[in-house]
Amino acid sequence: MPRTRTRLPRTPLARTRLPFAALSMASASALLLAGCSQSSDASEKAGDSAAPAATATGKKPAPFSEGKVKVALVRQSGAGDYFEQWGNGAKAQAKALGIDLTVYDAQADNAKQATDLSSAINSGAKTIIVDHGFPATIQPEIDKAVKKGIKVVVYDVETTNKSVVSTKQDDASMAQAVLDVMAGELGKDAKVGYVNVAGYAALDKRDSVWKKTADANGWKQAFKVGKVTDSTATDNVPLVSAALTQHSDVAGVFAPYDELAKGTVLAVQNKKLQGKVKVFGADVSNADIQNMTAKDSPWVATAGTDPSAVGAAVVRTAALELAGQLNKTSVEFPAVAITQDFLTSKNIKNMDQLREALPALDLAKVSTADWIPNVAH
Amino acid sequence: MTTTQSTEVPTKAALVPATSPALRIQSAVIKYGFIFVTVTLFAYFALSEPSFRDSATLLDTLRYVSVAAILGLGVTLTMAVGGIDMSVGAVAGLGVTVAAKTMVSYNQVGLVAILAVIAAGALAGLLNALLIVVLKIPDMLATLGTMFVIQGTKLVLVDGQSITPGMTQADGSTAPGKFTEGFLRIDRGTVLGVPVSVLIFGALTVVAWVFLARTRWGRVLYAIGANPEASRLAGIRVGAYRALAYVLSGVLASIGGLILASRIGQGDVSAGTSQLLEAVAVALVGTSVLGRGRPNVWGTALGAVLIGIITTGLTIKGLPYYTQDVVEGAVLILALIFSFTLSKRRTA
Numbered sequence: 001m002p003r004t005r006t007r008l009p010r011t012p013l014a015r016t017r018l019p020f021a022a023l024s025m026a027s028a029s030a031l032l033l034a035g036c037s038q039s040s041d042a043s044e045k046a047g048d049s050a051a052p053a054a055t056a057t058g059k060k061p062a063p064f065s066e067g068k069v070k071v072a073l074v075r076q077s078g079a080g081d082y083f084e085q086w087g088n089g090a091k092a093q094a095k096a097l098g099i100d101l102t103v104y105d106a107q108a109d110n111a112k113q114a115t116d117l118s119s120a121i122n123s124g125a126k127t128i129i130v131d132h133g134f135p136a137t138i139q140p141e142i143d144k145a146v147k148k149g150i151k152v153v154v155y156d157v158e159t160t161n162k163s164v165v166s167t168k169q170d171d172a173s174m175a176q177a178v179l180d181v182m183a184g185e186l187g188k189d190a191k192v193g194y195v196n197v198a199g200y201a202a203l204d205k206r207d208s209v210w211k212k213t214a215d216a217n218g219w220k221q222a223f224k225v226g227k228v229t230d231s232t233a234t235d236n237v238p239l240v241s242a243a244l245t246q247h248s249d250v251a252g253v254f255a256p257y258d259e260l261a262k263g264t265v266l267a268v269q270n271k272k273l274q275g276k277v278k279v280f281g282a283d284v285s286n287a288d289i290q291n292m293t294a295k296d297s298p299w300v301a302t303a304g305t306d307p308s309a310v311g312a313a314v315v316r317t318a319a320l321e322l323a324g325q326l327n328k329t330s331v332e333f334p335a336v337a338i339t340q341d342f343l344t345s346k347n348i349k350n351m352d353q354l355r356e357a358l359p360a361l362d363l364a365k366v367s368t369a370d371w372i373p374n375v376a377h
Numbered sequence: 378m379t380t381t382q383s384t385e386v387p388t389k390a391a392l393v394p395a396t397s398p399a400l401r402i403q404s405a406v407i408k409y410g411f412i413f414v415t416v417t418l419f420a421y422f423a424l425s426e427p428s429f430r431d432s433a434t435l436l437d438t439l440r441y442v443s444v445a446a447i448l449g450l451g452v453t454l455t456m457a458v459g460g461i462d463m464s465v466g467a468v469a470g471l472g473v474t475v476a477a478k479t480m481v482s483y484n485q486v487g488l489v490a491i492l493a494v495i496a497a498g499a500l501a502g503l504l505n506a507l508l509i510v511v512l513k514i515p516d517m518l519a520t521l522g523t524m525f526v527i528q529g530t531k532l533v534l535v536d537g538q539s540i541t542p543g544m545t546q547a548d549g550s551t552a553p554g555k556f557t558e559g560f561l562r563i564d565r566g567t568v569l570g571v572p573v574s575v576l577i578f579g580a581l582t583v584v585a586w587v588f589l590a591r592t593r594w595g596r597v598l599y600a601i602g603a604n605p606e607a608s609r610l611a612g613i614r615v616g617a618y619r620a621l622a623y624v625l626s627g628v629l630a631s632i633g634g635l636i637l638a639s640r641i642g643q644g645d646v647s648a649g650t651s652q653l654l655e656a657v658a659v660a661l662v663g664t665s666v667l668g669r670g671r672p673n674v675w676g677t678a679l680g681a682v683l684i685g686i687i688t689t690g691l692t693i694k695g696l697p698y699y700t701q702d703v704v705e706g707a708v709l710i711l712a713l714i715f716s717f718t719l720s721k722r723r724t725a
Binding site: 100101102103104105107108109110111112114115116118119121122123124134136137140199230 | 427428431433434437438440441444537541542545556564565637640641642643645647648651689692693695697698
């Protein structure tokens with residue numbers, strides 16, 4: 001189960017350069033499982049219930065004042081827990097704004113994403129939102145779109161075009177949110193372990209926050225292990241177990257990516273160190289919530305964004321850009337800390353319940369205006 | 378004798394005296410039903426969606442289907458000899474990897490990459506031929522086997538990673554090359570406004586049609602497909618011709634891979650896998666064109682165009698991809714009814 005719900009569907013790693021083999025297999029398994037996994041039920045409901053939109057008070061600017069506005073959403077993949085919820089949020093927000101949203105889903109077929117983007121350019125869309133994709137594949141099409149005067153907003157895509165609005169999850173804020181909790185729990189001068197891998201943009205950003213925070217608190221890093229593979233969670237268990245054999249006296253372990261955190265949790269349990277070693281992870285999903293709230297789970301805190309809220313915020317960003325009111329080329333979505341105590345005390349079992357209990361996840365203040373009806377959850 | 382079937386099937390339709398109007402209508406439905414469906418769908422989308430009738434959209438549609446169509450031509454050749462090549466998607470994917478490896482890791486020019494990819498495709502075809510002709514494994518099973526082997530091989534070649542310019546390689550060095558401008562033009566370039574990949578699709582269609590319908594070799598392939606034993610008794614070297622069909626299929630699939638590689642612009646270990654079913658589907662849809670009831674080149678090309686029209690049209694209409702699968706599947710079944718049920722009933 002942890003293996004099939006791997007990183008592509010919901011972690012920020014998918015956009016980075018390396019794990020394409022893993023990515024393709026993960027997406028294949030995600031596609032296979034999308035129909036039968038428990039989480040897809042929850043996300044379907046989320047899509048339906050995400051509709052209640054706050055009413056907007058302001059006067060709509062052009063072109064929104066002139067009726068339906070055509071926008072295209074070109075996705076590398078829409079399958080899996082994370083991307084389904086992201087898509088539901090985007091569709092709900094588009095509906096609330098009076099946007100005629102055409103969704104192109106390449107189903108993880110990169111060649112198709114290139115021709116999808118090309119079709120979107122010819123479809124007469126005023127704005128194109130590009131969700132993930134290989135830069136080498138989509139950059140030429142993005143340039144074409146910009147040249148034709150189409151506004152382009154990308155999510156988690158590295159782009160060289162200066163006219164493109166770039167949106168992404170704020171990885172630094174994600175790491176900071178967890179590390180603040182960790183500092184509160186462990187105090188100064190604690191002996192700690194670290195599970196991370198270099199070479200992935202998202203993880204590297206979390207790494208730099210880790211170094212700063214560890215220094216500031218005088219933490220002693222007893223070990224650093226970790227690797228990203230086709231089944232990251234299980235493949236990290238032996239590594240972390242070995243490290244914990246040598247350093248069973250660490251007070252906490254930071255594993256800033258949920259697959260790494262899952263592996264660390266298993267290793268801590270293997271060594272029967274739960275209760276002594278606390279695990280601090282990153283990212284959040286239905287599976288992660290279940291992992292954190294399981295009996296005797298050492299995973300005490302994580303941080304994440306709500307994919308549905310992120311999808312909605314990306315559409316709002318595109319709307320502002322089209323109305324000429326955005327006035328910036330980069331929007332980052334901050335993450336929120338989520339602790340085990342919070343989850344258990346509120347009896348939270350999935351993302352839907354988390355959204356209700358933690359309104360900070362809804363990104364209501366990001367990319368909004370008085371004429372935009374935010375979709376609430 | 379069935380060997381005479383290798384000459385044109387429609388002539389047989391002409392031999393059936395169209396005595397009753399009902400029979401004449403049925404004959405027309407079988408012959409033109411497919412083209413009617415295509416034209417109707419096209420007209421429907423063109424009238425209801427202004428952006429659909431834009432020439433840029435139409436060229437995009439052709440560009441999108443060019444890979445499945447070219448792979449479908451290979452499938453058509455192997456279906457002509459009574460087999461089927463299930464490895465075409467994997468071979469196209471292998472082409473993407475070989476192209477990336479040649480240019481990015483070994484810093485070679487585009488022409489070298491093209492030759493390497495086509496050589497890899499021919500080798501894959503030879504492997505299929507070996508299994509099928511020499512080792513007597515049934516076509517579909519043998520090519521399913523090679524599909525897995527090739528998918529695995531392309532991952533072994535690159536340690537399971539997609540090759541990108543500037544990546545750190547297994548030995549710690551940085552990849553020296555990139556996709557050359559010339560190579561990228563295979564899919565991204567245009568001649569007189571028409572994408573090069575569409576021109577390749579058109580040219581290969583004509584070449585394959587001449588080969589299969591207008592040369593002795595083509596007629597021999599059909600004869601083998603209709604009755605291998607009779608062909609053998611007639612002095613045809615059945616094994617050699619079947620091997621030829623698979624090698625050509627491998628080469629065509631690798632050309633599809635070249636287009637994919639150019640479209641993606643970097644290595645992509647997952648490329649090609651989605652192409653197999655579309656390639657087989659267009660070849661099967663093609664069997665119903667003009668009521669031939671057998672694999673034929675124009676049918677495959679038109680089948681690809683129809684699939685493209687459906688995909689593009691429904692996307693513009695805002696239907697999600699899974700409903701497109703339903704519609705495409707229904708069209709395939711309809712085509713098969715034209716090909717098998719109706720034409721059998723007529724000739725019975």
